[in-house]
Amino acid sequence: MEHAEYVTELAAGSHWSLRMRRGTRMTLTDLEGGANVGMLFYNPESLLERYNAPDTLKCQHTFRLTRGHCLYSDMGRIFASIIEDSIGWHETVCGNSHPDQVAARWGGRDYQQDRNDWHQNGHDAFLVELAKYGLGRADLAANLNLFSKVVTDADGNLQRITDHSPAGSRVTLRFEMDTLVLLHTCPHPLDRSAAYPARPVQVSLGVAEPVAADDYCRNFRPENRRGFANNALYHLGQG
Amino acid sequence: MLVTSAREPDQAALRQVIAAGDYYIGRVAAGHALRILDLEGNQAADTLFYNASDPTERYSAMDTIREQGNVYLTAGSVLRSNGNRPMLEIVADTCGRHDTLGGACATESNTVRYDLEKRCMHACRDSWMLAVTEHPEFGICKRDISHNINFFMNVPVTTEGGLTFEDGISAPGKYVELVALMDVVVLISNCPQLNNPCNGYNPTPVELLVWDH
Numbered sequence: 001m002e003h004a005e006y007v008t009e010l011a012a013g014s015h016w017s018l019r020m021r022r023g024t025r026m027t028l029t030d031l032e033g034g035a036n037v038g039m040l041f042y043n044p045e046s047l048l049e050r051y052n053a054p055d056t057l058k059c060q061h062t063f064r065l066t067r068g069h070c071l072y073s074d075m076g077r078i079f080a081s082i083i084e085d086s087i088g089w090h091e092t093v094c095g096n097s098h099p100d101q102v103a104a105r106w107g108g109r110d111y112q113q114d115r116n117d118w119h120q121n122g123h124d125a126f127l128v129e130l131a132k133y134g135l136g137r138a139d140l141a142a143n144l145n146l147f148s149k150v151v152t153d154a155d156g157n158l159q160r161i162t163d164h165s166p167a168g169s170r171v172t173l174r175f176e177m178d179t180l181v182l183l184h185t186c187p188h189p190l191d192r193s194a195a196y197p198a199r200p201v202q203v204s205l206g207v208a209e210p211v212a213a214d215d216y217c218r219n220f221r222p223e224n225r226r227g228f229a230n231n232a233l234y235h236l237g238q239g
Numbered sequence: 240m241l242v243t244s245a246r247e248p249d250q251a252a253l254r255q256v257i258a259a260g261d262y263y264i265g266r267v268a269a270g271h272a273l274r275i276l277d278l279e280g281n282q283a284a285d286t287l288f289y290n291a292s293d294p295t296e297r298y299s300a301m302d303t304i305r306e307q308g309n310v311y312l313t314a315g316s317v318l319r320s321n322g323n324r325p326m327l328e329i330v331a332d333t334c335g336r337h338d339t340l341g342g343a344c345a346t347e348s349n350t351v352r353y354d355l356e357k358r359c360m361h362a363c364r365d366s367w368m369l370a371v372t373e374h375p376e377f378g379i380c381k382r383d384i385s386h387n388i389n390f391f392m393n394v395p396v397t398t399e400g401g402l403t404f405e406d407g408i409s410a411p412g413k414y415v416e417l418v419a420l421m422d423v424v425v426l427i428s429n430c431p432q433l434n435n436p437c438n439g440y441n442p443t444p445v446e447l448l449v450w451d452h
Contacts (some may be wrong), residue, residue, distance in 0.1 A: 048381050048382055052342065052348075053342075053386065054300075054340060054341055054342020054343075054386055055342055055345070055348045055351070057340060057341070057402050058340075058341045058342060058348075058352070058394075058402060058404070059348060059351045059352050061401060061402050061403065061404075062400060062401060062402055063340070063396045063397070063400045063401060063402045064400030072348075072351065074345065074347065074348075074364075075347045076345070076347030076348050076349075076350050076351045077347075089400060093300070093301060093304060093305075093310070093340060094301055094304070094305045095299065095301025095302055095305055096301075098323050100323075101323075136295065137295045137296070137321060137322075138294070138295040138297075138382045138383050139382055140321055141385060141386065142300065142301050142386050143301075151398060151400070152309075152310055152396045152398070153398065154398075155309070155311075156309045156310045156311040156336075156396065157308060157309050158304065158305070158308050158309060158310060189305055190305065223351050223352060226350060226351045226354075226355055227351050229355060230347075230350060230351065230355070
């Protein structure tokens with residue numbers, strides 16, 4: 001692994017947001033197995049530009065996300081590329097757990113008793129981080145659920161695959177433009193575990209290697225070469 | 240699931256043809272029904288729904304497919320909001336399957352999907368931008384434009400995790416009909432896309448019918 005400038009651990013049921021600069025990378029590690037990381041992207045220069053799951057899926061003709069895939073904004077630009085992935089499948093269509101669902105499955109959110117082990121849900125976690133930037137419910141979009149796999153059968157029935165992410169699973173994003181990242185470590189909304197799935201995640205931040213002409217993500221599909229061209233136009237004059 | 244409707248077009252309170260590449264925006268009250276009719280076949284109708292009294296609550300593809308446990312929409316599907324509340328129910332469908340994964344075309348995504356020099360071709364999101372700008376009374380703006388339904392579009396997911404764009408399974412006269420479970424605003428772009436088979440490379444009109452019963 002390349003040198004990391006900063007390493008931290010997000011406890012289960014947590015949320016965070018940070019601005020990642022173009023050319024930096026973020027490696028997430030599922031420390032105990034069975035983690036889920038909800039993630040959304042916004043352009044800090046224009047918060048109306050955000051991660052667009054449908055554009056990401058259809059332009060790469062994929063339902064799952066893994067190494068080689070780029071994560072697109074609604075403006076035809078690439079926020080981040082998945083440059084490393086140890087498990088081959090992350091999903092982006094199931095959204096978040098809601099407070100009433102978490103309460104019904106595992107008991108309500110009780111800070112007095114549980115302190116920071118309270119049962120946080122993904123929906124509220126994003127609302128908290130959105131509000132820090134003047135954003136709200138209207139700005140929510142279909143999010144990534146990293147480390148989580150859902151499959152469909154021929155009739156379209158959805159199924160979450162249990163035990164998809166073993167301890168030590170890793171995924172690395174390289175940011176292709178300045179990006180406001182919102183993330184949480186709340187349970188996947190289709191997780192039916194008997195107990196609230198409390199899984200911590202390590203976050204490692206550093207500077208990425210420059211994007212080479214033969215870069216795997218850039219050349220993964222012709223669409224991605226055009227996405228990189230859109231980013232180049234956006235950065236025209238920045239060097 | 241194929242289900243026909245007993246509602247008679249001549250009893251509709253509103254009948255509005257949406258021309259190829261045009262939009263419709265309007266209210267539908269709770270308990271009222273709306274039908275989108277594919278007049279000439281293979282025409283995608285890119286559709287969004289909002290809570291009429293608070294447009295920050297809107298149709299959510301994620302909540303809808305997660306709660307019904309299926310990625311396709313058809314008769315019996317309950318369309319849910321980003322607050323995970325029921326907004327509308329599909330009560331009739333003579334097409335059998337509608338997409339809500341593929342999203343809408345936009346001039347920007349067209350550059351990625353097809354060619355950088357196709358950025359000035361007409362697209363659904365431009366129709367929505369004009370709709371919300373010409374109709375500020377609905378209080379909808381760009382931040383409210385999100386992950387939509389593609390009525391009459393066929394976008395199968397493969398078991399290996401691929402996403403494929405198949406020829407439409409719609410045909411002239413096929414329709415989908417919904418009953419509103421809350422007062423909603425419906426925003427439709429009659430898709431102008433010319434670069435893929437979602438409109439059979441030939442955008443055509445659709446008709447919107449609304450019944451007050």
